[in-house]
Amino acid sequence: MKTTCRALLAALLLVPPTTSFAQDAYDIMVKVDEVTHRTFPSAVRFITFSTCRYNVQGGKLTCAEKPRIVKFESFAVHKPPPGRMDLDYKALDVIMEPISDKNTVMLSWGYAEDDKASDFWVYLPVLSKVKRIVSVPDGGETGAVFGSEMSAEDAEPQKVIDYTYKMLGEDTYRGRRVWKIEMIPTASRRKRSYYGRIVSYVDKERFIVLKQDLYDRSGRHYKQLSVLEVKQYGHIWLPKKAMMNNLIKRRVTTWDRARVSYNVEIDKEFLSQRSLTDFAYRERRMQYYRQFLDQEKGGTQ
Secondary structure, X not given: OHHHHHHHHHHHHHOOOXXXXXXXXXXXXXXXXXXXXXXXXXXXXXXXXXXXXXXXEOOEEEEOOXXXXXXXXXXXXXXXXXXXXXXXXXXXXXXXXXXXXXXXXXXXXXXXXXXOOOEXXXXXXXXXXXXXXXXXXXXXXXXXXXXXXXXXXXXXXXXXXXXXXXXXXXXXXXXXXXXXXXXXXXXXXXXXXXXXXXXXXXXXXXXXXXXXXXXXXXOOEEEEEEEEEEEEEOOEEEEEEEEEEEOOOOEEEEEEEEEEEEOOOOOHHHHOOHXXXXXXXXXXXXXXXXXXXOOOOOOEO
16 A cells, blocks of 8 residues: 555656746746846837848748848837836837948837836938837737837737737757747737747747747748847847748748847937937937947857
8 A cells, every 4th residue: 555655645746837937928028028128128229221122032031032132220128017017118220231221110008007008209301200019909900110020019018918828848949958939929918919929939048038939910920030149248149130030921030130229228218209200319329229229249149
C-alpha cells in the first residue's frame, strides 16, 4: 500500500500544472509589457522602412519591384497614469527621406483608459494640411504608416488589458526557446481592432515578442511580424530590426531602428499638435534631441 501511494505521489508530481496556464500566459505578457514599454520611458530613434511587393523563391522572400525606402526620426514617451497598469503614450514621427515626402509628420496619442481609442494625426506638407486617422468602429483596418505594411494599429503599443490570453505551448523560433500565447481582443478592443486573434511567440529568457501571427476578424491569417535582430541596451534586449509581411497583399515592410537613444527628457509641448505645423519650432527641438542618438551602446543578436 505504501509503495502504491509513493508511486501515485511521484506520478502526480510529474504532471504539469495545466490549470495555471491561463494565468501564466497573462503574467508572461505583463512581463513583456514591462520590458518593452516600461524599461525606458522615452526614446529618440532614427528608423528606416523598406517596403515592396514580393515573390517567394526557394522558400525566401524576394522583392518583385524596387523597394520604397522611407527614413524618419521618431520621438516617444510612455507614462502610466496614477493608479493604472496600462500606459499613456505620445509619439511624433517625421520623415527625412525621400525628399518628396520630407517633413511629413505623424502624431500619435494612446490612452490607458478603457474604451478610449488612440488618436492619430498626419501633416502632409504638399497640401499644408493635417489629416486625422480614426479607428473604424466596425473594426476596419486603420491607415498605413508612411505607405508601409505597418498600420496605425500595428504601430501603437498593445495594452495588456485589451486582450485575454491562453498558453498554446512551447516552441523554438530562430534558435530561441519561446512560449506560444494566444491573444484574443476583449469586446471593447474588438470594436477598434482589425484583428480577431493574435499568436505571440515570446522569448522565454528575454521576455520580448519574436514573432506574431495576426489573424483578421474572419479568421484569415492576414499578417506576420518577425523580429530579425535584437540589441542589448543595458541589461535589456529589445527588437532592432523586424519585418511585417502582409500575406494577403504579398507586400512586406522591413524596419530597422538604425540609431536609438533611451531616457531622453522630451518636452511635453513637442509631442503636441503644434509640432505638426510649426516647422521652426519642431526643427529646433529635433536638433536638440538628435545629439542623444547613438549614446546608448550594446551588442546585437
